[in-house]
Amino acid sequence: MTKMEPVRIIGLPPGSLVPSGSASAALAGADLVVGGKRLLSACPNELIPAHAHRLAITGPLKPIIETVRKTANKGRKVVVLADGDPLFYGIGKRLGEELGRENLIIEPSLSTVQLAAAKLALPWxxxxxxxxHGRDDYAPLYAALVRADLIAVFTDAVNTPAEVARALQERGADCFTMTVLENLGAPDELIRPLTLWETWGMEFAPLNMVILERQYPPEIPLSLGIPDHFYLHQKNLITKLPVRAAGLAHLGVAPDSTVWDLGAGCGSVAIEASHLARRGRVFAVERNKTRAAMIRENIRRTGAWLVDVILGDMPEALKDLPEPDRIFIGGGLGGESNQDTALLDTACRKLRPRGRIVVHCILLDSLHTAKDHFQAQGWHFGVTQLQASATDSLAGDLRFKAQNPVFVLWAEKP
Structure with a gap:
């Protein structure tokens, strides 16, 4: 059996797309040249032998990769063209996974990010x-807004700079400014600092990227254990700090977890869960319009842009949400939403295998309902009773004022 001929992946400089000397030499000996139409057309005919086949990437990569594999397995030379650095959001990763990294020879060029940072004199x-690219949700962008002060966003024909600006405005993330860089490295290069609202109705060159810069930090630093009085909340409808900390500890939120906070109130659990699920998704579900508005304001104050607020009645509001790894139920078990255990049934059905659910109960009936439900399903579960006391002023001194006892019930799905 013929050993696979190494596949050469060549990064062309952004904008100019002029092959280097070594890239030109590799093209001169190629039997198959693969790349997007723009990259193929950038290579003059005299650089590619007449017998070489040009294969344009115009659709799914799977058949392209199979052609590359078969050609290389026959001992023939394959050159794959990429834009900039093939290993930075490029085809290099996918080819390494499919063909094996040991079968690749990679010649990178400047990445678009390097060039953009240099144009703006930004350390990156x-x-x-x-x-x-190709996404229908902005969860990665919202997660980046939480943790970074400087963000490079790769756009496409649907997710344009104007759509990125709209997404930031919808979340209230007006603490970021935007610079749009079009046709980097080309003669018609254009670099425009823009306010978010300016992008409305604007058109941009197909080849563009966005740089977002934070101008000021959130009013309240996002962390675990944010004091209760920092949250805008209605009456006493907040999961207090000691109980919130215990609930999050029992949830065991991982960096890539999808979390549901059901009956979210002011959103304190969802907001602090987003600090842990920094690469995941967090949904705060609340049926009351006033409380949902308070959650959005608390998100703005803390910069917890990862949290999606879902306004609606449960369990109907849950049907279109992605399946969760973690579910917190702070309210709803004693109300209409859980008649005939409808809410618990839906939550348990939607929870992914080996997922975890935590229920905070104040009423004994709610505790027994949840306990009996998990017991009937054969789930491993446990209950912790938590009663905290906090200092309070009295007669010029301090006393301890007891908070309501709460049952923290946790359960794991097999």
């Missing part, structure tokens, strides 16, 4: 990178 070692 702490920059976050988000690709919206």
């Amino acid at each position: 070692q702490d920059m976050d990178f988000v690709s919206l």
Whole structure:
């Protein structure tokens, strides 16, 4: 059996797309040249032998990769063209996974991010990178807004700079400014600093990227254990700090978890869960319009842009949400939403295998309902009773004022 001929992946400089000397030499000996139409057309005919086949990437990669594999397995030379650095949101990763990294020879060029950072004189070692290519949700962008002060966003024909600006405005993330860089490295290069609202109705060159810069930090630093009085909340409808901390500890939120906070109140659990699920998704579900508005304001104050607020009645409001790894139920078990255990049934059905659910109960009936439900399903579960006391002023001194006892019930799905 013929050993696979190494596949050469060549990065062309952004904008100019002029092959280097070594790239030209590799093209001169190629039997198959693969790349997007723009990259193929950038290579003059005299660089590619007449017998070489040009294969344009115009659709799914799977058949392209199979052609590359078969050609290389026959001992023939394959050159794959990429834009900039093939290993930075490029085809290099996918080819390494499919063909084996040992079968690749990679010649990178400047990445678009390097060029953009140089144009703006921005150090980029702490920059976050988000690709919206082919995505129908902005969760990676919202996560980056939480953790980074400088973000490079790769756009596409649908997720344009105007759509990125709209997404930030919808979340209230007006603490970021935007620079749009079009046709980097080309003669018609255009670099425009823009306010978010300016992008409304604007058109941009197909080849563009966005740099977002934070101008000021959130009013309240996002962390675990945010004091209760920092949250805008209605009456006493907040999961108090000691109980919130215990609930989050029992949830065991991982960095890539999808979390549901059901009956979210002011959103304190969802907001602090988003600090832990920094690469995941967090949904705060609340049926009351006033409380939902308070959650959005608390998100703005803390910069917890990862949290999606879902306004609606449960369990109907849950049907279109992605399946969760973690579910917190702070309210609803004693109300209409859980008649005939409808809410618990839906939550348990939607929870992914080996997922965890935590229920905070104040009423004994709610505790027994949840306990009996998990017991009937054969789930491993436990209950912790938590009663905290906090200092309160009295007669010029301090006393301890007891908070309501809460039952923290946790259960794991097999």
